[in-house]
């Protein structure tokens with residue numbers, strides 16, 4: 001479960017990107033995060049991932065308070081989280097395979113099991129057979145799929161996606177959302193941010209709407 005209790009995030013310079021937010025996301029829930037540019041969507045996702053720390057309040061992920069946790073312990077929490085952020089951070093000096101393999105190497109996965117997982121993740125996102133390519137030869141949409149494979153290869157229980165459908169045409173965006181839906185169907189908790197509320201509306205899921213760091217109706 002993800003719980004925010006009166007969370008405020010103030011960036012250096014004094015700007016409050018998130019203001020006294022409280023909410024819960026249950027295990028296995030799919031929640032959309034909507035809001036204008038600068039509303040605080042990325043900040044909220046970074047707080048869940050422990051990339052940013054709250055200035056006030058508590059962020060609990062699986063009952064662990066990230067605000068109080070020592071930095072050295074954060075990697076253990078992150079093992080349960082998959083991240084898809086806007087700046088892809090693809091390594092263009094490595095193959096598609098090696099990009100997806102990286103999180104498993106960091107965790108210290110065995111060679112055989114790791115290999116199996118990488119191929120399974122690439123298959124899941126529709127990139128089978130492209131493992132030996134350099135990511136530079138993938139289309140924008142395929143690079144997005146590569147990022148999704150890399151985010152799920154360690155089978156996280158929570159998947160956070162920041163504007164995964166930005167810059168995609170509507171059909172392609174629907175494909176990507178279908179992919180996320182398939183993770184949801186196997187019990188993964190998903191938080192997906194997007195500008196386009198029409199896309200979200202089709203799914204009939206809870207929408208958290210942010211405006212200047214606070215929820216609106």
Ligand SMILES: Nc1ncnc2c1ncn2[C@@H]1O[C@H](COP(=O)(O)OP(=O)(O)OP(=O)(O)O)[C@@H](O)[C@H]1O
Nearest residue numbers: 011012015017035036037038039040041042043044
């Ligand atoms: N590291 C930072 N230092 C200072 N201010 C920041 C930092 N990161 C974000 N902000 C500010 O916090 C506010 C919220 O930013 P955030 O990226 O969370 O919004 P967003 O809803 O994800 O916007 P977008 O859709 O444009 O990505 C913005 O005004 C932004 O300028």
